[in-house]
Amino acid sequence: MRFLASTLDRTIECGCGLSHHVATRQIFVGAGALARLPRLLADLGLSGRGLIIGDENTLAAAGTRLGTLLATAGRSSERLCLTPGAGSSRIRCDLRTLRKTQTCLKGNFQWAIAVGSGSIGDLVRISATRVGIPYIAVVTAPSNAGILSPEAEMLDRDNIPQQVAGLTPAAGVIADIELFRAAPPELIRAGVGDAISCAVSPLEWQLNRLLCAEPYCERAGRLVRTEFKNFLEAAAVPQDSPEFLGALTRILLTSGCATQLVGRNNPATGGEHAFGRAAETIAHQRGREPLPHGLNVAAGSWVLAESYRRLFRPRRRHTTGTYNPGRLEQLASGWKNFHLDAGQTLQEKADRLRNAEAGLEQLFAPAFRRAVSHLEEQYQTLRKLYRRFELPHRPEDLGLSPEDSAFLLEHASALTGRLSLLDLIPGMIRPA
Template identity: 30%
Template sequence: MLLQDLCATPIPPGFSLPEEVFIHPGAGDRLGEVASRYLNPPLLVLSDENTRKAALGPMEKFSRAFSGQWREMVLSGHAHTDDPTIAEVMTEGGGIGGILAVGSGTINDIAKAAATRLGVPYLALGTAASMNGYASGIVAVTSNGLKTTLAATPPRAILLDTEILCAAPLALTQAGLGDLLSKPVSLADWWLSHQVEGAAYSELPGRIVSEAIDSILAEAAGIPARSPSALETLARAVVLSGVSMVVAGSSSPASGGEHLISHLWDMRALAAGRPLRLHGAQVGVATLITSALYQRVLSIRSPEFVPPRLWEAEAERIGAEHGPLAATVLPEAEQKHRLAAKRLEFLRREWAGIRERLVSFGIPSPDRLRKPLLEAGAPHTLAELGVSREEARQTLLNARDIRNRYTLLDLAYELGVLPDSADEVLEESGV
């Protein structure tokens, strides 16, 4: 179907979005037909050792349709979206007319980045409803140890076969729900950055995705049973969440302070040589933390604003807290610090109105957000992620440094909630 048919809210023309999205049983059987419409051979098919097996049926039909006109690159199941891997795919893809991504988060991101840099179109055959990046116009890339968000071109079409999605590992499906859980908090963060720093803001992206996310939260109990209806609803929600980012021109509608926490967990894991956890699982737990932080921040009517420290003192703190990652973190943090005094002046003057507007977002409490995670059997505690309380505390205190983007994590420092109340916030989050 056309993308617009998937969304209850009209999407204005002019955005770089997938032209067609197929979410139904047997959608993979249309792969050859859809690829013929949008891709010119020779093609590169990108998958990993797990996703290739998940899509055997559709790939057999694709192989017959494009006999001798494609080559395949199968990555390790532990591949990362980083500069060396993207460069490797680009080298393999020399002279191609398009890329077919067979997989979910990592495979889709690598294919999207490589296709954008090669200037060729790509299609996404999703094998799990595990994240909201299928339709988005961005890619989260690890570059020199730093998680960065880069602009990229979305796929021309997306195929999400619910039979394949239902057969995906349950943890991946649960991660998709966790990734979507952040919307109420990230939308508030986006409006906050608009008010405090003038970031572009529109209510349309929130409207595009709200109904779909509300629907899957209501169907969360169907996830452990692999209900086809629940998986179709989840798939629709993750696609529309990606669309909301394209319309916004940034990841802000779906990515706030909770994503910075998840990104810092990833950065530290990579630096230590540890395997990465599922992105959406981390986001779900981090959202409980930022929800608790919002409850505490919004309870303050007359804050005692904390003046910004000198940059030299902040740079010393960042060096101590981020260790080997400090060199990549410092430029982002320094850019944001330049406006610290101006931000504080604005907050002193406008806090009452800012607080009132943030309250109107109706940010759910940690208990309300935990309910769908429990129903879905998804991770909702630090222990389930293998994150210690001290690691969570340190991440809560330092995640603001890694991105030149204003979020609740910055506001909590300027209002004096952090660092002193970090332990209380973690306790109130219930993680």
């Protein structure tokens, strides 16, 4: 039931030249894992009063059992039930809810429990870091890969999603698969969508390693690849079985663990996440509630997977072009219409594109081809997962108009300063 035990709570002097440290100390995944909570609190050395933070649904799913477990163990705790803002059906990590969570935590509690993942995890991660107390994540649905992340996404005052980095991740995690049976299928669908980003994010990382000398860690890369393979193998079993839910939870946790290992989200996010954030931003600006993170990311993963496959089809020949600074200006001015200033990320991207220009041919060398060939092997299973979970493939599937869909395809990569295959195809790589 302990998961990732050989990687947690230790400093690893790694072959990549970095000294890795994962801040999360214990993870339990499995049926009945919730019962481990009192022991986990003791192992983590947490004393004093705790605040259990969730929403109506997650507290209904796990709150009563948590309360009983804590009371039986003689632990003092209170509950904070968060409510969605006006005009929204979901809890958002916005300024209003952050202020509320922080005010409640400050000075009153020595530890917290985030009940739920997604926005609740983001809210508690930011608030607990700011207040300076540890927290435990109790997962009520495997809905996204942010559970172990040292980063979070919050909405700024203009409702634009912003990444917050350098946060203290959960000290411990409990993912009780029995709780997942009551989870809305929609959340599991989003989790599958987010997990699928691991089909393309390792390629995007290797692309940046190859063309921009971005630091790369084989240990973190292998961790994600291996667990993703396990997840795809479990794709054949029924989706409500403990095997499938366990495998889904493990890949979502692993991508966060890899992020902690290297201190950046490079192993787990690439252009597909920029695509997801772009779709979310467009929806906000059009006054619509965006789809869950995992679904936006699923569409981005499909677009990227198809781009990689097209590029590396056998006998396909390509010419390489040059970096065109004018295109980046077009991207920046396009996003201005959505009140988003992409200037800083595009500055970083411009540097990377200039560096990439000289080495572009390396993309077609055997080493990178081999990395892409894994995607080819996984393709049929991925297709089945998209069909079974009705995951979005294209921008139009995200409810965007034809104009916004075209804009998204063209401009999504501007939301990351790193290189993505999405940057290279429009100008620097062309079919011969």
